[in-house]
Amino acid sequence: MSLIYVADLRGNAVSVIDPTTDTVVSTIPVGRFPEGVAVSPDGAHAYVTNDADSTVSVIDTATNTVTALIPVGRFPNPVAFAPNGAHAYVGRFVSPGIGGVDVIDTATNTVTATVQVGNQPFGIAVTPDGTHAYVACFVGSSVSVIDTATNTVTATISSPSARTPAGITIAPDGAHAYTANFNSNNVSVIDTATNTITTTIPVGSGPEGIAISPDGTHVYVADANANTVSVIDTATNTVTATIAVGAGPVGVLVDPAGTTAYVSNSGANTVSVIDTATNTVTATVPVGNTPFGLAEATVPPAVTALDPTHGPEAGGGTITISGTHLSGAQAVDFDATPATDVTVVNDFTVTATIPAHTDGTVDVTVTTPAGTSPTDQYTYDEPAPTVTALNPTHGFASGGTSVTIIGTDLLGATAVTFGTTPATSFTVNDDTSITATAPAGTGTVDVTVTTPAGTSATSPADLYTYDPDTTNLTAHPIVASVTPPGPPDIFLDLSATLTDTVTGQPVPGQTITFTVLTRTVCTAVTDSTGTATCHGRVAFVEAVRARQYTATFAGTPTLAPATDTAPLIVIHH
Numbered sequence: 001m002s003l004i005y006v007a008d009l010r011g012n013a014v015s016v017i018d019p020t021t022d023t024v025v026s027t028i029p030v031g032r033f034p035e036g037v038a039v040s041p042d043g044a045h046a047y048v049t050n051d052a053d054s055t056v057s058v059i060d061t062a063t064n065t066v067t068a069l070i071p072v073g074r075f076p077n078p079v080a081f082a083p084n085g086a087h088a089y090v091g092r093f094v095s096p097g098i099g100g101v102d103v104i105d106t107a108t109n110t111v112t113a114t115v116q117v118g119n120q121p122f123g124i125a126v127t128p129d130g131t132h133a134y135v136a137c138f139v140g141s142s143v144s145v146i147d148t149a150t151n152t153v154t155a156t157i158s159s160p161s162a163r164t165p166a167g168i169t170i171a172p173d174g175a176h177a178y179t180a181n182f183n184s185n186n187v188s189v190i191d192t193a194t195n196t197i198t199t200t201i202p203v204g205s206g207p208e209g210i211a212i213s214p215d216g217t218h219v220y221v222a223d224a225n226a227n228t229v230s231v232i233d234t235a236t237n238t239v240t241a242t243i244a245v246g247a248g249p250v251g252v253l254v255d256p257a258g259t260t261a262y263v264s265n266s267g268a269n270t271v272s273v274i275d276t277a278t279n280t281v282t283a284t285v286p287v288g289n290t291p292f293g294l295a296e297a298t299v300p301p302a303v304t305a306l307d308p309t310h311g312p313e314a315g316g317g318t319i320t321i322s323g324t325h326l327s328g329a330q331a332v333d334f335d336a337t338p339a340t341d342v343t344v345v346n347d348f349t350v351t352a353t354i355p356a357h358t359d360g361t362v363d364v365t366v367t368t369p370a371g372t373s374p375t376d377q378y379t380y381d382e383p384a385p386t387v388t389a390l391n392p393t394h395g396f397a398s399g400g401t402s403v404t405i406i407g408t409d410l411l412g413a414t415a416v417t418f419g420t421t422p423a424t425s426f427t428v429n430d431d432t433s434i435t436a437t438a439p440a441g442t443g444t445v446d447v448t449v450t451t452p453a454g455t456s457a458t459s460p461a462d463l464y465t466y467d468p469d470t471t472n473l474t475a476h477p478i479v480a481s482v483t484p485p486g487p488p489d490i491f492l493d494l495s496a497t498l499t500d501t502v503t504g505q506p507v508p509g510q511t512i513t514f515t516v517l518t519r520t521v522c523t524a525v526t527d528s529t530g531t532a533t534c535h536g537r538v539a540f541v542e543a544v545r546a547r548q549y550t551a552t553f554a555g556t557p558t559l560a561p562a563t564d565t566a567p568l569i570v571i572h573h
Contacts, residue, residue, distance in 0.1 A: 002019050002255065002256075002296055002297065002299070002369060003016050003018060003019075003299065004016070004019055004271070004296050005048075005059070005294070005297060006037070006264055006287050006288070006292075006294055007291070008291055008292070009033055009035055009051075009289070009290035009292045011288030012029065012031065012032050013028060013029050013030060014028045014059065015027055015271075015288045016064055017262075017271060017287070019260065019262075019273075023285065024286070027288065028059055028066065029066070030048050030059075031055050031057055032050055033052040033053075034049065034051070034057070035049055035078075036048070037293040037294065038080050038088065039081070039298075040106065041083060041084065041085040042085055043297045043298045043299040044060070044062070044299070045058055045060060046059040047059075047079050047081075047104075048079075049072075049077055049078070049092075049293075050076065051075050051077060055070060055071055055076075056069070056070040056072055056079065061297040061299050062299065062302075062324055068109050070109045070111070073090075073092040075093040078090070078091040078121060078135075079091070079124065079293075080124040080126050081106075082126055082130045085106060087103055087105060087148070088103075088106055089102070089103060089124050089133050091121030091123070091135060092121070097140075098119060099116070099119050099121045099135075099137055099140065100115060100116050100121075101135055103151055115146050115151050115152065117144035118139075118142040118143075119139040120139035121136065121138070122138040123165065123166060123179070123180075125168045125169050126170070127192065128174045130148060131148060132145055132147060132154075132192070133145075134146075134168050134177050135168075136166065136167060136179050138165065138166055141163045142156050142165070143156070143157040143158070143165060144156055155195040157190060157196065157197060159200075161188075162181045162186070162200060163181055163183040164182040164183040165181050165188070166181070166182040166207070167180040167207075167210040168210065169210045169211050169212045170192070171212055172216045174192060175191070175192060176189055176192060177189075177192055178212065178232075180203075180207035180208055181200070182206055182208055182224070183206075185202065185203060185205055185206070185207065186202050186207070187200065187203055187207060187219065187232065188200050189237060199237055202239070203221045204221070204223025204226035204230050204242065205224075205226040206223055206226065207222065207230070208249075208250045208251075209221070209222035209250050209251040209294075211252045211254045213258045214257070216234060217233070218232060218233060218276070219231075219232040219234060220254060220274075221252070222249035222250055222264075223249065224249055224250050224266075227244065227245060228242050229245055229252065229263055230242055231279055243279050243281065245281060246265025246267070246268035246270045246272055248266040249263045249264065250264055250291075251263065251264035251293050252294065253296055254276070256296070259275070259276055260273060262296075263294075264292060265291065266290050266291055269291060270286055270287060270291070271291060272284055272285075298369070298371070299325045299370055300371035300372065300373060301325045301326050301329065301366045301372070302323045302325060302373050303364065303365070304376075305322040305323070305376070306319060306364060306378055307319065309379065310380070311379075312380070313356060313357060313358060313381070313383055315353070315355045315380075316356070317353070317354050318354070319352055319364075319378070321350045321352065321366060321376075322348060323350075323366065323373065324347070324348060326344060326347055326349065326350045326366055327344055328369055329344050330368060330369070331366070332350065332364065332367075333363075334362045334364055335362040337357055339355050354378075357380045359380045359382040360380055361378070362380065363376070363377060364378045382452065382453040383409050384453045384457070385407055385409045385410050385449045385450075385451050385455075386407045387405055387462040388406050388408070389405075389406040389407075389461055391403070393463065393465065395467065396468075396470075396502045397440060397468055398440050398469050399437070399441065400424070400438065402438075403437070403438050403447070403464065404433060404434070405433065405435075405447060406433060407432060407449065407456065408431070409431060410430070410433065410434050410449055411428060411431045411451070412428075413426070413451050414451060415449070415455075416434060417447070418438055418439055418464060419441060419446065421439045421441055423439060424438070434449060438464065440558075442558055444463050445463070445464055445466070446462050446464075468556070468558055469501070469502040469558060470560050471498060471500055472499045473499075473562035474497045475514075475551035475565055475566035476494075476495045476496060477566045478493065478494060478569070479569045479571060480571070488539065488540055490537070490540050491535060491537050492543070492549070492568070493533065494521060494524075494534055494549060494551070495524075495533040496512050496532055497529070497530050498510055498530045498562065499530055500559065506528070506530025506531075507559060508525075508526050508527055509525060510553060510556070510559070511523055511525055512551050512552065514536065515549065516538045516548075519539075519542065521536035521538050522535065522536030543568055547567065547570075548565045549565065551563065
């Protein structure tokens with residue numbers, strides 16, 4: 001966000017204006033008779049010159065509190081920063097007829113040099129490359145040019161037609177400087193290559209404050225005695241508009257966008273807000289007593305907390321972003337994906353609707369006209385997996401079938417389960433496919449996948465049916481010898497072997513029923529070799545007539561039924 005800092009000369013304070021609402025949001029006590037104010041290039045600090053205390057108050061723009069007090073020379077007035085922020089330059093009184101500029105090391109907040117300049121410096125501007133500082137010396141009716149590398153004056157610029165320069169500004173390209181000459185009622189145009197005045201431009205009475213637009217096309221001059229602002233077209237060096245403002249305008253500032261100018265009206269205790277597109281006053285902001293210097297802090301936003309810090313890939317919820325300097329938020333981004341419904345609650349809170357995004361951690365940033373915040377992080381949770389299809393959907397009860405599981409968010413799977421039984425093995429192919437080996441089982445079961453995000457919900461799409469294993473039953477031929485005419489009954493030793501044809505293994509523990517014609521002769525349970533053997537009695541006549549017997553396995557949920565017949569040979573001798 002941006003904040004406008006206004007030095008209230010007789011209020012011994014600095015008024016802080018929020019340009020988004022054109023209201024004073026803070027009043028900061030400083031020293032006596034604060035006159036000049038400048039903001040560091042990084043927007044972190046405002047330096048305020050206290051004329052009656054011979055000090056500079058250092059304001060932390062993040063908290064709007066004074067964090068340091070720098071002793072300087074007597075009657076400090078104008079202040080300006082080097083473009084790199086390493087030094088601040090403060091104009092002040094040295095001795096009768098002699099002015100000075102104190103050079104402050106901003107890393108230590110100490111004065112490291114004093115440069116003698118013309119009498120009573122009223123304004124300071126530093127060239128965009130930082131190599132020179134131009135000092136408007138009011139009583140000396142001159143401009144002193146300081147070489148910032150050596151802290152020496154290398155040129156003095158003056159003209160009888162440019163009396164009492166009260167303010168100075170430099171074009172963005174550094175080619176020209178412009179001074180507001182209070183008692184000449186004009187503006188001087190200085191060629192910085194030759195340090196000569198190339199022309200003067202008539203303006204309103206008592207020009208004092210002066211500022212140039214960021215594109216260098218217009219200069220705005222506060223005419224203190226005329227209660228107006230003169231607008232100069234720098235291409236023609238002519239006044240193209242005159243804007244009525246409050247009483248005693250002494251300071252003027254143009255915002256970095258070039259869309260708004262601010263004018264401190266010392267006699268009205270107000271700041272006029274000017275729309276530079278229409279050259280009209282759009283707001284008048286009451287401030288402290290006798291507003292003088294103006295400066296704008298363009299402070300990038302900072303994010304300190306997110307609530308919530310994680311959520312689903314689908315987005316859609318509301319996130320509350322806490323931080324500082326969030327007013328004027330234009331965008332909230334989750335990596336490169338913009339949030340919607342961005343709402344500025346106040347300077348410390350923004351809400352937005354979370355956009356959809358793939359799972360993972362993303363950087364959340366807030367962008368205002370002052371810049372983009374350092375990142376904070378939001379995590380899109382990996383959703384629980386889903387199973388949408390199986391191929392095949394059934395297999396033998398003994399297990400071992402290779403099943404392809406199709407779904408979503410399958411990466412990171414830690415378990416695959418058929419009913420309640422873990423898969424014999426599984427391989428995660430990608431986020432949408434797993435190959436699993438079915439364990440042994442019966443019936444129809446749900447196949448589920450578990451990841452750190454949870455277990456897939458069951459549905460008809462994940463049903464897997466166990467088919468009984470096919471079996472083979474082999475009945476063994478039997479020969480019975482009898483002596484004529486033969487007994488009424490004979491005893492038979494019958495046997496059959498049961499094999500699981502899926503596994504190729506004999507099947508123990510299963511009941512085999514032996515019959516001759518329709519008569520059950522006996523039943524037996526298969527042993528470890530899959531063979532069932534039993535001894536039973538059958539009528540001699542039936543045995544002769546049947547000539548075979550039948551072995552039958554009725555089946556189980558895991559084994560298919562099977563039957564076989566074998567010859568029953570009766571030999572007479």
